[in-house]
Amino acid sequence: MFELTFEGEVARLRLARPESRNAIPLAGWQDLARRVAEAGEGGARLLLISGDEKAFSAGADITEFPALPDDPAARTAFRRAMRAGIEAVAEAPMPTAALIEGPCYGAAVALVMACDLRVAGPRAAFAITPAKFGISYPQEDVHRLVAFVGQGQAARLLLTARTIDAAEAARIGLVDILAEDVAAEAEAVAEAIVAGSATSQAALRRAIRLAAAGVRSDAEQDRRFEALFGSEELAARLPRR
Template identity: 55%
Template sequence: MTKPPESGKQRIMFDLSVTAAIARLVLDRPKALNAIPVAGWQDLASAADEAVRADARILIVSGVQDGAFCAGADISDFDAFQADPEARTAFRKAMRHGLDTLRDLPIPTIALVEGACFGAGVALAMACDWRVAGPGARFAITPAKLGIAYPQEDVHRLVSLVGVGQAARLLFGAQSIDAEEAARIGLVEVAASGDVEDAMRDLASAVIANDPQSLRVLKRGVGLASLDIRQDDRQDRAFESLLGSDVLSDRLAAHRARGK
């Protein structure tokens, strides 16, 4: 069954649906190559939170079919920033809120990238747990071409994924790379040679076959490890609690029954 977004909720460009525990968040502004305006970042945050409230167990972020993933922030907003320092701050905070809300979701998230993924679109993809790229995907981080920079949090994520040298190459050169090269340097985890939707469905099916609470604990653990936190009391308690859960008992019984 597909669940629609909240009744009466109108978003600028993010369309959310939930089917069989899989949430799909689609950027739907094709005439602008899915560039995100300032107000769109709050929409991203609210849609991401709504997916969790709808009991989704995984969230897929993608562009409209046969279009770009995301061309970045909408540069038509940028003229107003030159004379308005408060607008600049509001933009930075809005983008941070949207991206960090997506990053901090308790459920696994996948960016399904087809077509152009530029600028803040790369930051959007990096806010997901992993990235699947189709054969026609192109990645570029181009703020230097406009004489601006990249938010430090997103520079940090980029360096964490690809290393200092490759991050410098992408940021300083501002040149585009294809899906194969993005996979080689670690910007994407899966470069699909065939139908990217098939690759995504295989991954999503594998994820939702697992226990939701286990996934939440594991996702938090990965987040802690990304901050170089090697031990955490809350994680220790969660680990021990799962060892005594009914889910473990039931799954062990099913495993043993299959082995007979």
């Protein structure tokens, strides 16, 4: 389901199920969590997650849904597997970026929202579709959606299930970077991140997550801020006098 490769300090995680428009089955969510862990163990400084031009992902694999109405345990297993995969991305030890060149629907939107950055090409499209099927969306993912686009736009996406294009997604805050050439933009992002300080980026990612959660001040962030001024890395990176 997910293919993990390394290019130097950059890990690439590709959804590789084109016959199903990269729909993610229960086993795929479990695979996602394992692959993110492997990327960290491999020393990646950046994790790029992509599909293909035909589809980033259709979301959760709805061919598995008919088994759920009569099996409460299976519903719980599905929810937990999806949560574990998405939160593995959100809590990855390295920065993460989603590269979206085609349609991104349903649970796949939750997956890209768990990344630090979202880069979309001109053929990207987004829809959050549980209302079409008579189901809901996990609260953790609704929380992220409201943080990104606000209550009104979240209601628009969730209640109408309508598809929006990349430009509209960028306008409302669901996408961070629009790029005619997603691969070239990914290379530029990767080069900039790998050139930076991993220690600094870890502190900054934590600060961003706290801010998104409404935390204005944090003693641990204060400690990190001060500690990094005493680091050997700062001394090595400062211009020589």
